[in-house]
Amino acid sequence: MNSKTKLTGRVIFRGDPGYEAARKNWDPHTNRFPKVFVFAQRTQDVANAIKWARENHVPIRARSGRHALETNLSQVNGGIVIDVSEMKKIKLNKKNGTVIVETGNRVGRIANTLAAQGFIAPFGDSPTVGIGGITLGGGIGPLQRTIGLISDNLIELEMVDANGKVIVANKKQNADLLWASRGGGGGNFGIYTRYKFKVRRAPAKATVFKISWPWNQFEKVLKAWQQWAPSVDTRLGSELNIGPKKGGNVMMEGLFLGSKTEAIRLLKPLTSVGTPTESIIRLLPYTEAVKFLLPPDPVLTQRFSNQFSSGFGKRPFPDKAIKVMRHFLEKAEANSTAGFFFLNWGGAVSRVSPKATAFFWRKAKFYVEWNTSWIKPSDAARNIALTRNTRRKLQPFIVGSYINVPDQGIENSGPVYYGANFPRLRRVKAKYDPQNVFRNPQSIPPA
Template identity: 80%
Template sequence: MKGRTKLTGLVIFRGDPGYEAARKNWDPHTDRFPKVFVFAQRTQDVSNAIKWARENKVPIRPRSGRHSLEVNLSQVNGGLVIDTTKLNQIKLNKKAGTVVVGTGNRVGRIANTLAKQGFIAPFGDSPTVGIGGITPGGGIGPLQRSIGLISDNLLALEMVDAKGKVIRANSKCNSDLLWATRGGGGGNFGVYTKYKFKVHPAPAKATVYRITWPWAQFEEVLKAWQRWAPFVNNKLGSELSIGPKKGGNVSMEGLFLGSKTEALRLLKPVTSVGTPTSSIIRLLPYTEAVKFLLPPDPILTQRESNQFSSGFGRKPFTNKAIKAMRQFLENVEGQFAGFFFLNWGGAVSRKSPRSTAFYWRDAQFYVEWNSSWLKPSAAPRNIAIVRQTRRKLQPYIVGSYINVPDQGIKNSGPVYYGANFPRLRRVKAKYDPKNIFNNPQSIPPANHKR
């Protein structure tokens, strides 16, 4: 290859041993054939990779946890993938109440490590998602009503820009980049190598719960949940999942940072609906509560491919919206397909929509839905039904969550970022004016053709 820069770190070209393993993502339909993978072992390796890619005119993709849910985001044919998984330090400063983490850490590793030290680190619904990607997209999960989004807890960062230069940002220096990283999506401004977060003291114990109902009761459970979940005590996080009619059920799980007695009382408006088939409500040491909600997820690559879409609900779904949900759930078949809801409010809604790049703060709940399939030939039908369902639900939702992307969304900038999109384009123009970091739905620099 031409150019002056040499690739450093663990470098795997197409055809080298280890290439096939490096190529496998959590979702098989996002796998591609990059030219080369660089597993960075220090920040300098990231810098060298960016310079090399530019000298050789090769597209760049950053990757952290391999959980990208759409195509051409963390891999691209013929591209260079900068994988940060070896950047996995965790440095807790108990006195300051902060932690510095490498962007290659998985969310579960951080949450479990800090829980043992008596601190809460925010997490979503999977332990193997990379902190590198979940953070800039916002980072939602069952603790958000108590401590805010993952990105709301971000205090400072280290990033390598399009020239290979190491940039640090905090509230005093490059504060526009810190603002943009709190919800402006990964892969837009540069490659992140370190994050510094605020951490919160963990309670000694927390109450976790998991309750299931038969699929046929999904409407009454959903209606009760949507009336209750956004307004319940802010220390209670609740996720509601509804599987496909074929083989699926309804389940609600989450945690309450408080006693079991109080949790039972708070959960009553939903647990008293329908006829639950199983119910677990347990007071556990906080370390065990984290393990309950993030059970080990050892198999990285799953067999099923998925298509997702997402949005935010400002009021409970009408019967017409529920009818569209029902049609979807009656027609999808994959065991991982279905609808997922998460309650909003509390600390998430206390920040104003412009205070960080994450705009959708005044919703009552988050919703996502996905189809899943095994045979590649089933992809077009499954992708189409998710996008068709989005059109039917459009009157009942606003926006979409950048970490659960859907490339069927046209002119996606304002959909992901609301009124913050123009400012994000200006930040992009400052840190990556030539649009080196781009993907199918990345932010175009201001004064740049869309």
């Protein structure tokens, strides 16, 4: 490689010690064989890596938490992976209620660090997801009905563009890039290095809950949940998981930013359904509540590969849709991480207009995703087909799809991920990356 620019940071070429460890993602079926990994230590390392890649005509991928759920998003064969996971500064300004975080931070690290200082930082269902990816795609989770999506709290960012130039975007400068970065997905406009969020004080205590039922009660639990969850008190965030018929169960967990007595009353419509096998409802110091909801989720020891798909429900699933789910859950691999996942919507999420940020799907009642899981590569094709056929059958009952839980089986995916915001996102793309340097299988094409 002969280029004017030198790679800086921690650089690992194919064949170097450490290459195999660098190559492994949370989902094994997304692992690829890049030419080189650059573990950036500062913004300049990112700029140098982008310039080097362009001088050598090498495809670029950005990576922070290694949680990409589809292939060729955070790695590509023969490409350069600009990994920002070692850029981990966190700077909280208590007086202004803001925090500046570098893009290599994982969600759990930020949530726990801020909780210890008495502040709420949003999170999803895994502590090891990178703040970079989750923010840019929207950022959903059990706190969203109280404080909005993670991206709704984003007020400023730093990004390196295709020329290696550092750009700052906020309400006053490059406001169109800030708009696009609040739900327009990572890997489209440049490589982000820093985010500034508004944060708010945490309550001293919060109530967490975890309730389980036998698998065969999933239909009545789901029906009760879909009637209850979208309109329950907006301080309550609830996730419902339904595992495979063989070896799986039904589990609802989440948190309520309020007292245990009130939580028990609000949860009654669900706790009184079927015969729960486990019921935990606990008032905890806020710091402990965060730990309860973010149990360890190590990246490098995951055995299951997955195929995900996602969408938004505007009304409760009718029996026809539940029948499709049942078929899926009966066919999914036994004792695997496959299943359906629901998250209640509304509250602060729906108070933002669909066009105010790039994240369009504001008016739903709930979010839904499903995934098949497998260990043996020979089982991949069958499982991927099961997920995608299920999407086809559920199509009448859902709208859109969540860019952070992508499915490359979706054709003409732009309007599916971004709704009516897709044309504007293409214009922003044309302004900041006119030559389409940052691209992947479903990236936004320039207008």
